[in-house]
Every structure is written in structure tokens, then in C-alpha cells.
Amino acid sequence: MQRAVRTTLLMLFIFLSHPLFAQLSLTEQEQVFLSQHPVLTLAVDPDWYPYERLDKDGRYEGIAHDLLQLIAQRSSLKLEIVPTSSWTESIALAREGKVDGLAFLNRTEERESYLTFTEPYFTDPNVIITRTEHPYVANPALLANERVALPLGTSVSERLRREYPNLEQLLVESEEETLFLVERYKADLTVRSLTMAAYVIKEGGHFNLKIAGQFPGYDNLFRIGLQKDLPLLVSILNKGIATLTPMDVQNAVNNHISIKVQRGFDYRLFIMLGLFFVVILLSVMIWLGVVRSLNRKLSRQKEALTRLSRRLARSEQLHRSILRASPDAIILSDQDGTIRMASRVAHALVGLDEGAKLEGRHLQSFIHPSSIEVLQANIKRLYAGEKLGVNEYLGLRPDGSTFAMETSSELLMSPDKRTIQLISVVRDVSERRQLEQELVQKGQDLQHLNEVLRSSSLTDSLTGLYNRRYFDEAFAKAYEEARHGETSLALLIIDLDRFKLVNDTFGHAAGDSVLVRIARAIQEKAGPETLLARWGGEEFVLLSKGMSREQVVQYAQQLRVHLADLAHEQVGQITVSIGVATYQGSENVHELFKRADDALYQAKQAGKNCVFSV
Secondary structure (H helix, E strand, O other), rough: HHHHHHHHHHHHHHHOOHHHHOOOOOOOHHHHHHOOOOOOEEEEOOOOOOOOOOOOOOOOEEEEHHHHHHHHHOOOOOEOOOOOHHHHHHHHHHHOOOEEEEEOOOOOOOOOHHHEEEEOEEEEEEEEEOOOOOOOOOOOOHHOOOEEEEEOOHHHHHHHHHHHHOOHHHHHEEEEEEHHHHHHHHHHHHHEEEEHHHHHHHHHHHOOOOEEEEEEEEEEEEEEEEEOHHHHHHHHHHHHOOOOOOOHHHHHHHHHHHOOOOOOOHHHHHHHHHHHHHHHHHHHHHHOOOHHHHHHHHHHHHHHHHHHHHHHHOOOHHHHHHHHHOOOOOEOOOOOOEEEEOHHHHHHHOOOOOOOOOOOOOOHHHEEEEHHHHHHHHHHHHHOOEEEEEEEEEEOOOOOOEEEEEOOOOOOEEEEEEEEEEEEEEEEEEHHHHHHHHHHHHHOOOHHHHHHHHHHHHHHOOOOEHHHHHHHHHHHHHHHHHOOOOOOOOEEEEEEEEEHHHHHHHHHHHHHHHHHHHHHHHHHOOOOOOOEEEEOOEEEEEEEOOOOOHHHHHHHHHHHHHHHHHHHOOOOOOEEEEEEEEEEOOHHHHHHHHHHHHHHHHHHHOOOEEOOOO
């Protein structure tokens, strides 16, 4: 009964606090100031979604935008956003007094040297992100020998080092790298705001990550930072901020991190997530200053955060969004071949209406008998740890017609972590095969056509180097030669240090130009027994045959110096780190690649701009 009364009183308070029942009470000085300064000019972070960003047309959007529109409207101010290309440029405008202030930021001692701050208008707790198998973290002080990945130069890093010496910190250059380290088992956990964590895990498809707790008192209190000579503007905006209700804040959050509406949208999940965020935000606002109730608060949030992590991990809506977005068929099956999930394209591929269910049927029921033995052998190889690449089979539809298909398969841990499932991307290549046959009949050079088609699908569009797909196939062949003692084999992973600074400072066009020049430079230094490919982003891989370990390391050092000099001539800040691994005769392809990757990681940890060999 008492709980019902408290809930009713709380809802009545929220209802009566709505702006329809509130009117700003401005002093005479504030009214005069508004008549003289009706426009509020702010700079923003152009790339910090879902908090705030400028879209491709320069329009301001995000959670901060929605809340600022309400604050400005209720404060009788016109909001004007001054566009910039980076957060660094926005801070510079605020320092130089060219804007009234910054829209959305935490208050720090350094920022208080040139800005004054409003009251917080958005509160977001920092949460702990781990892999799904990691237990819930009820008390971070009890963690022993855990590694936490954090960006360089953050206040969170300094505070954790002081308050939680039991944690080993791995400092990297960006938030994206922290998630990468946790996923690759190089770190046990990282720390991010709750809103950003929910958005990144959902949008990035990080199926093996979850929210596993939080550090007490590590909340983000986002405010408007204003020029120090605008105290009346601070007072006016604080009154506007006071009109914001929890529903206003929740609506702003839902506008940007709720699941996008598509056919088959799961409204129940949307409502449950919305209610969860309401509970979290209300809890933070009501209990923010109540230190004595901290343990009780963590206990109540433990179950809610665990439910959110489970929903995000097994969200059927997220899976279906991915399935609908793919132009190829996507099929998820158990180890015995039973189909558990299939995309709309998969139904069309096998000749079934979308209303007909593929789930529960067996993969072999859609494979021609002539290809079943090959399929079974390939599945066994995949579960044994081999990398298959692209394979071709002859498909069989219910009406008895056949079709040629290409498949690429990977293993995926099921949500309950009890079984490993098989996810396959399937493409109908019947038209291509028919075209090839027609060209043969017309006397065309089929081999030349295949080479052209293969080249276009196996090269990187920016640098012209081979891509991952081609490299994987060539790597497997070279590995077999080395395994039979026909040649020596060495793998080099080359990464550009601080490359993100080039994109942030000079723009992506300049970054692309650097990548093209670096690719050409590596090609010039590559010998006849080497294979070069772009692995992704600013990372390249080089496969070398016929050289001893000492020769490979010497070659890598020469290449590092040459590439660093070239990059320095262009932008002056980039160096090169290289990880080297030579085949030892008792390891598989994955182990060799992992050693090279570990060597690159150690080169980064050693200060970058160096070669590390294992």
C-alpha cells in the first residue's frame, strides 16, 4: 500500500512539473538581457552520436539537440548552432569567444578556466562492459588482476588509478580500441556511459559484449558551458533546464537509441527498453546525492542491468534487422544442420514464400545429393578450426529445380553459451554460371573473364592491393607449402600509428591519400616472394616466403624506417609499428596469425614505431 502511494505521488509530481504547468519567472535584468541577446550561439561535437552530431547536410541532431530545443524554447531563446569539423575546432571557438558556449559537456577543472557552467540537464552513469561470459561486477573493489582498457588522458583513467589500484590499466588512443581489446581477450573490461554502451553494443553488433555493472559515483553530468561574461544567460538557462521532466529526457533518449521502426518491429521490446531507461534516469536523479543508499542502489540496478544485457545479447529484433539489411541470404544453424534463423532472402533463394518457415528444417534438405558429402566434410573442417573461405554447392528447391550457390561460413557462440552455431552467407550464382556457359559457347575467353571478375572481387577499391578474401586463400596455400617443408614462411602485420589524427586533423581525403602512398611504398619494397594485402583501416599484411627469421626482421626494420619517413613527409605525425611471426613447423594458420597479431600489440605497447618479432 505504501509503495502504491509513493508511486502515485511521484507520478503526480512529474505530471505537475510538466512545462505546461510551469512558467519561467525572470528578473527584470534577465528580461532586459533576453531583449538584447535573443539568440544563443553554441558549438557542438560534430561526431558524437547518439549524444550529438552534425549530419551530412550540417543539421544538428542527437539527444542534446532535442533537450536544447526544449530549453531554448522555454527560455525564450533562439538556438543557433555554429558548424565545425571536429570537437577540437569547437573548443577553439569557445576559447576564442566566437560562440556563446559549448552545448554538451562535463565540467572539469581545466574547462572552468574559460567557461562557466549551467546545472546538468542530462545525467548518464558510466557502466562496466565485459564479454558475455564475465560474471556481474557487484563491487569493483573485489576485482583481482583484471585488465581495464581506457582511452588515453581521460578523467576516468586518473580516478580509477587512484581509487581502484587493484585494476591493471591498458591505455589506447580511442574508445573503439577499448572494445576491440575486450573482444579479443586482451582486456577484461572497459568503462563507457550507459547510453553510449547500449547504442554501441546494439548498432555495432557486438554479440559477445554485455553491460556487467558500474563504478559507484562515476556519473556523467552533462551541462551547457558558457562564456564567463554571461552570468545572466547561465541563470536564464538554469531556469529553462529546471522545466525538463524525466519524460522529456526519456523521449530524447528514445528518439536516438531505440530500435528503428521497420516491418516486423518488436514494439514490446521498444517499450520495455524505454521503461528501463526511465527507471535508470529517475533513479539517478532521485538518488544522486544519497551516498548512504549506494549499496542498495547497486543491488536494485544489478537485476535491471543483467536483464538489459541478456535482451541485447539475444534480441531477435536486432538479428532480424541484420538479416533484412543483407542482399545475400543469411542462415543460422545448429551443429547438426538444423536451421534456427533465416533471412527473407534465404526464403527466396530456396524457392519458399516468406510466410513459409525455414526454421526447424535441415540444411541438407536444400542441397542436391551430389553436394551433400562435400557439405558435410566442410562443416567438419570448420568445427575443427579450419578456415574454409568461399565454397560452392548445388542447391535443390522443393519443386526439384537446382541452382548454383556460393557460401561463406563462420562459427558463432549461441546466446546460452552452451553450443556453437554455424552462420552462413549464401549467394545464388546461377546467372553467373549460365553467363559463363554462354560465353564458352560463343567462343569467348572464359579464363580472362574469370580473372577480371576475380580481380574485381579480390582487390581493395582504395589502394588496389589484394583484400582479405584473396589474402586468406593465398595464405592457406603458402601455409601448406611451408608445412610440407617446401619453403619458409613469415607473416608481417603493418599498422600506422596515430593515423586517426590524420583524419581528425586533415580530413578523410588526406587520410586516404596517405594510405595509397603507403600501399605503393610497401609494394616497391616487396620482393618477388612476397604477397601484400590491405587488412582493413590503416592495417596491412605481408606474406614472405624463402627468408630466414633474421632476414625477415631486418627487412621489417628497413620497411618501418622507409614508411615512417614517407608518412612524416606528408603529415609529420605518423610512425609505423610491425609485428613479425615466422612459421615454426608445429602450428596452424590461426596460431601463426595470432602470434603476428600479438607481436604487433607488443610493438604498440612498447611505444610504437618499432618492430616486434615472436
